[in-house]
Amino acid sequence: MEYLVIRISDLEGGASWQAVDAHGAPLAHCGQGELEQAAELAGGRKVVLLVPAREVFRARLDLPARGRRSAVRGARYALEDRIAGDVEDLHFAVGPADGNQLDVAAVERQRLVDLLARLEAAGLQPAAAYGEGDALPHLPNAAAALLEKDALLLRDGGGQVVSAQPGELAGLVDIACEEHAGEEAAPFRLVIYCEPALEDAAREAIAGLNGRDVELRLLEQGVMPQLAAESMSGGAVNLLQGEFRRRDDRAGRLRSAAIGLLAMALLIPGYLAIDGWRAQREYQALAGIVEGRLRQMMPDAGASADIRGEFRRRVASADLSAAADSDGFLRVLQSLERAGGSGARVLGLNYGNGSAQVRLAAADMETLEQVRRSLISSGHSVLIQTAVPESNGSVTGELSIRDGRAR
Numbered sequence: 001m002e003y004l005v006i007r008i009s010d011l012e013g014g015a016s017w018q019a020v021d022a023h024g025a026p027l028a029h030c031g032q033g034e035l036e037q038a039a040e041l042a043g044g045r046k047v048v049l050l051v052p053a054r055e056v057f058r059a060r061l062d063l064p065a066r067g068r069r070s071a072v073r074g075a076r077y078a079l080e081d082r083i084a085g086d087v088e089d090l091h092f093a094v095g096p097a098d099g100n101q102l103d104v105a106a107v108e109r110q111r112l113v114d115l116l117a118r119l120e121a122a123g124l125q126p127a128a129a130y131g132e133g134d135a136l137p138h139l140p141n142a143a144a145a146l147l148e149k150d151a152l153l154l155r156d157g158g159g160q161v162v163s164a165q166p167g168e169l170a171g172l173v174d175i176a177c178e179e180h181a182g183e184e185a186a187p188f189r190l191v192i193y194c195e196p197a198l199e200d201a202a203r204e205a206i207a208g209l210n211g212r213d214v215e216l217r218l219l220e221q222g223v224m225p226q227l228a229a230e231s232m233s234g235g236a237v238n239l240l241q242g243e244f245r246r247r248d249d250r251a252g253r254l255r256s257a258a259i260g261l262l263a264m265a266l267l268i269p270g271y272l273a274i275d276g277w278r279a280q281r282e283y284q285a286l287a288g289i290v291e292g293r294l295r296q297m298m299p300d301a302g303a304s305a306d307i308r309g310e311f312r313r314r315v316a317s318a319d320l321s322a323a324a325d326s327d328g329f330l331r332v333l334q335s336l337e338r339a340g341g342s343g344a345r346v347l348g349l350n351y352g353n354g355s356a357q358v359r360l361a362a363a364d365m366e367t368l369e370q371v372r373r374s375l376i377s378s379g380h381s382v383l384i385q386t387a388v389p390e391s392n393g394s395v396t397g398e399l400s401i402r403d404g405r406a407r
Helices: 035-039 067-079 109-123 166-179 197-208 223-231 248-271 275-296 305-318 330-344 364-379
Strands: 002-008 015-023 031-034 046-050 056-062 090-098 101-108 126-133 143-147 151-157 161-164 189-194 212-217 344-352 355-362 381-389 395-402
Touching: 002 223, 015 223, 031 035, 035 109, 046 109, 046 223, 067 090, 067 143, 090 212, 090 223, 101 109, 109 126, 143 197, 151 166, 161 166, 166 197, 189 248, 197 212, 197 248, 212 395, 248 305, 330 344, 330 364, 344 364, 355 364, 364 395
Parallel strands: 002 046, 046 126, 143 189, 189 212
Antiparallel strands: 002 015, 015 031, 056 101, 090 101, 143 151, 151 161, 344 355, 355 395, 381 395
16 A cells, blocks of 8 residues: 655645655655645555644543543543633544553644645545654654754654744753653653754754753655654554544445445355255356446456455455444454354344344354354454254354454
8 A cells, every 4th residue: 555645734735745655665756836736646545644733732641441432522621721722623533542541632623624625625535634743753762853944843752742943942852851850761862853954953953952862863855755654653643533534435345345245144155055956046146146246346356356255355455444443344244254264154243333243153162162262363352142052063153242443
């Protein structure tokens, strides 16, 4: 997968951009100009938007007892006294949990609406949006600062981001040192990034830091390759959550394809259990219907492709965090597909609110237990509710499956 990382500017329509691979390696020279120019490079790439850091409030909060589902609601109250203005006008998003703590980001809702409208008008649909401070390196026991001509970004060792003017570097470092201090804390260290043209200004700023441990790293290729690479490192808070979460066309196709898998899993095995010439004719007709439906869902697969194998490959390699975060349906379905190789078949499935009730036919009790272990290894919570022995030695079981990410 390739990405186009776009850093929006305060100027109407202005931006800079960099294409990278999934590991952050640059794929072309960075560009700068109008968003319409960036859109010419977006074909086949996921778009990542970097929002000006001064517009994104970042904080770290204790993870609520009820987990992530109540984190956004709790953040509104926890940060009310720390944010100027009405929290009801803000959009909140949460990042990955780090132990018992959770990163939270807040941005003015209307500002995010306006930014997304600008991109849409230029033909761009972002898959993610981060505060640009999240694209600074996260260095353990060190702060990272990005020095530009008219701006300064500083990210401390805890991931908190401050936007300021270049002349305020010394004051920010003093504050960061005080917060970093402690009996067991490692000595404070600062890494400053800047383009070669600003080297003299950076060294002048370093001279005013009272002999602190500072390292200067020059960005020979410019700022955007560095920010784009760090955007791929994970840990950033994606602002496109809740009302702003985008479902792209690929997500819709995967969901439709998942329904096709259910058709194959629930209907075809039943026909295979029927003896006789009539059943074989009906099975072949049904198989043709399913194959035709899958080809409609995946028109890019090609007429000569093994459509069922191609479907399984796409589900297995799908980025399910983007396609089905709301309910985990595809994640459970993908796990069932893997578990089904152990000799069990699905008889029925109901899904809702992050949980699935599945009825399975297994060769024996050991096979049913293998399915349970396979689902657990995929990160789900699984409970065998019933296991009824049949006259032919098989077992019909009912499983309750809780999606591992819906907690």
